[in-house]
Every structure is written in C-alpha cells, then in structure tokens.
Amino acid sequence: MFKKLFGRKSEPFKHRVEFCVSNKAYCHPDVYDELEQREDVIVEDTGCNSYCEICDGHYYALVNGEPISADNAKELLEKIDEEIKLNPIE
Secondary structure (H helix, E strand, O other): OHHHHHOOOOOOOOEEEEEEOOOOOOOOOOOHHHHHOOOOEEEEEEOOOOOHHHHHHOEEEEEOOEEEEEOOHHHHHHHHHHHHHHOOOO
C-alpha cells in the first residue's frame, strides 16, 4: 500500500499561462494555439484577472502569476518564452 502511495513517479512541473477571455491574445492562434501544443505549459482560460489597464490596450497573459504584456501577438509569445526561460520550474 505504501509503495502505491509514495512510490509513484511524479510528473514534471509545468508552467501555467492564463489568458483573460476578454483579452485579444485569448483567441489569437499565434499565441494561444502555439502554447497549447507545448508539453511544458498548461494553458488556462480565466475571467477577469484584475489587470484591466493592461488588458484593455495590449496583448497580455499571466505566466506563473506574473503579468506579461506586448503590443502584438508575436512579441507576447517571445516574452512568454523569455519569462519561462528566466524562471524555470524545478
């Protein structure tokens, strides 16, 4: 019994990327669909994240709880990748 509980091989941690459903990055295939295909990322749709000033005028996402914003979808994806590389989950 203990072997079943404590002997399991754990799955690696994944980065969490959250999109406000009101933001234009949420439905942009260059960002959302690209991240959904990655093995190291969990993509979640959320309601308002209370970053309305950023959300209203920019593409934005929360990466492991940190708000990341950009002027276009390609730049947002690059910034998300950079944030993941700078702050790996172990």
